[in-house]
Amino acid sequence: MNRLGVGPSLLIVAAAVPVLALPAPISFWLRADSEGLILSRALLRRRYRWHDITGLDMAFGEDPDSDAARLTMRLRLTTTPATGRGPVVGVLGLAPGHQLRGTEPRHLADLFTLLATHGVPLAEPDFADRVLAAHGLPPLAPGPDPVD
Numbered sequence: 033m034n035r036l037g038v039g040p041s042l043l044i045v046a047a048a049v050p051v052l053a054l055p056a057p058i059s060f061w062l063r064a065d066s067e068g069l070i071l072s073r074a075l076l077r078r079r080y081r082w083h084d085i086t087g088l089d090m091a092f093g094e095d096p097d098s099d100a101a102r103l104t105m106r107l108r109l110t111t112t113p114a115t116g117r118g119p120v121v122g123v124l125g126l127a128p129g130h131q132l133r134g135t136e137p138r139h140l141a142d143l144f145t146l147l148a149t150h151g152v153p154l155a156e157p158d159f160a161d162r163v164l165a166a167h168g169l170p171p172l173a174p175g176p177d178p179v180d
Contacts (some may be wrong), residue, residue: 062121064146069107071119080118082150084110089117090156092130101126103159133163141167148172 061072068081087108095102104127107118124140131139144160154160154172161171 069121071121078119080107080109080111082152085118085152085177086110086116086123086149087153088147088155090154090159091127095125099131101128102131131167134161134166136166138167141169144172145169147160 046125063070063072068079069085071080073077074155084086085107089104089106089108091104091106093104093162094100102123104120105124106120108116109118112118122140124136125133141164142153144163147154148160157172164171
């Protein structure tokens with residue numbers, strides 16, 4: 033029986049990994065327009081209208097694999113009346129004690145500003161203000177009461 037050798041075997045494995053990873057998208061694009069937010073994942077595109085978005089949940093916790101601190105952000109929607117829970121729009125790694133690392137992406141600050149501009153209450157407006165301050169942006173204007 034012939035052996036492939038190390039080089040061809042590695043090429044086969046390198047080609048198979050992306051194909052196997054395709055069914056489980058781990059990234060997405062979030063865009064906004066005058067009507068609402070558009071969440072795009074792989075081949076799925078979904079629009080959430082501004083009047084259906086009732087808040088942004090911000091749950092502090094730990095990664096189950098590494099116990100590292102993280103923040104999970106999820107939309108609250110009127111279209112899911114039983115739970116009010118919508119899609120996850122971001123998971124952010126944090127420093128111990130759920131503090132900012134100082135490497136938070138600018139688009140996170142832009143997301144907080146965008147949601148506040150459209151009257152979407154944030155569950156943790158103080159955290160959002162700290163992210164904005166880290167990017168030299170002004171704090172959010174006082175708005176509706178935060179989400180429970």
